[in-house]
Amino acid sequence: MNGCIFSIAVNTIREVTRQSMFYFIICGGILLIFLSFFFTLFAFGEETRMIQEMGISTIMICCLCLASLSATITISSELEKGTMMTLLCKPVNKKSILFGKFFGILAIVFLSCGMMGLFLTVSLSIKDSLEYHKGLLSSFADIGYSVFFELVCSFFQAAIICSIAIAGALYIPMVSNLSLCLFIYAMGNSTYFFQKLFQGNEEGFPWYASIFFIFFPNLSGLNTIGARIGFQKFNLAYVALLLLYAILYIMLVIMLTCEFFNKRECK
Template sequence: MRQGFFCFVAGGGIFLILCSFFFTLFAFGEELRMIREMGISTIVVCCLFLASLSAANTISKEIEKGTIVMLLSKPVDKHSVILGKFFGILAAVSSVFIVMGTLLTVLLCVRESLDLHIGFLTSFAMAGYPTVFQLVFSFLPVAIMCAVATAGSVYLNLISNLCCCMVIYIVGNLASFFHDLFPSVTNWSLWYLSLVYAFIPDLEDIGAIGMGAKVEFMSYSYMASLLMIYAVLYIAFVITLAIEFFEKKECR
């Protein structure tokens, strides 16, 4: 968090959140929704950049400099290194996410309070609570990509890891599109593609819940609960793989 790019990205995100209140002056009747969506998108993009850039270089940088050997010479297990790096980076990114999310929520509540001439608590129930709920689920893709970048840093350098994270993020947000291209499994190639699809995080549905999309085939809370459990299990799976890879890697 002492690095300059943390403050630069956080400051840029805060500036864009403030600007979003002026970009929606002509969105009659949809100002609140547009400001919320623009603000949440800004927060997610900024935190994704911070998480991916920080986690992608966390282990590989230690291996290149040789400091990982000094660390492992102490009574420190390799799984403790992975867990410490992941949760440390996630905590740093969470602090930026919380600051920007709190600012967005407060500004939305103040705006609704002034426009509708209601109390702050009433405006929080109308605009603040839905924003907090969507922010919680918008943080899940950030945590998932932080885990993916941490796992990739065991064997990949910074540039390669960031490229892989970018591909995984794009494919994860286009999961249904790629899945519809191969609706049936009739041969080995399609089976292979379905297997790859199963290992790609479903960021599309998580992002839809984070943006408050309507769920028609089941209740909103039920779908949100399933996606929360899915995200936690996927992060646990990726971190477990990272620990296994790091245990087998010979550090010199």
């Protein structure tokens, strides 16, 4: 079973990297990161911080789009064309197929996140080195520390969206799946807002509001802690709990997707 998952994951990586949209999204993300240096010319001392925040947001949106589009290419198109039956005719079950697709797409997202993150880190290091007349390696170490942790938290956000994109790819087309992922990403980053809103209510926290926190992932927690690490002291236990929450949420979504996929008839 593990060999089947690995083979499907490798084939998924090859299939996605052959698509022009893979290079278009990465090059587009790198271009937007480069242009962010010109958008912050009048930030008065906050240029580096603003560029970093804009760069991380750009990387996150690019990874989200890449995960959604890759899931559509590797799952929805195969279900529509009937090529999924070719895999099912072999000694491989639907669970292995789904896990193989997930790990393949996750590897693509990881590669894209790393490439764009490296460009952001090198660019900020060069800028910091020229501004403060520091060594390039020293600037790279300082900038890379904060960028690395933000990228880790962003990757876990992308992994959550990736699991949701795979679930959506089984039933809805590309545009709808991308819209669903963007909607969940926006709502997931609004959990703190809704929490403060309901806490300020005199009637207390309504029971139906808890449904929101069950179905929508707490992306705002990952986003907030990622932005603070490297610049302030942070609670390591809290970070570990957030990452554990992300892993458990991904496992829950994938297992539920496997159950629904097993009940679906492939033609």
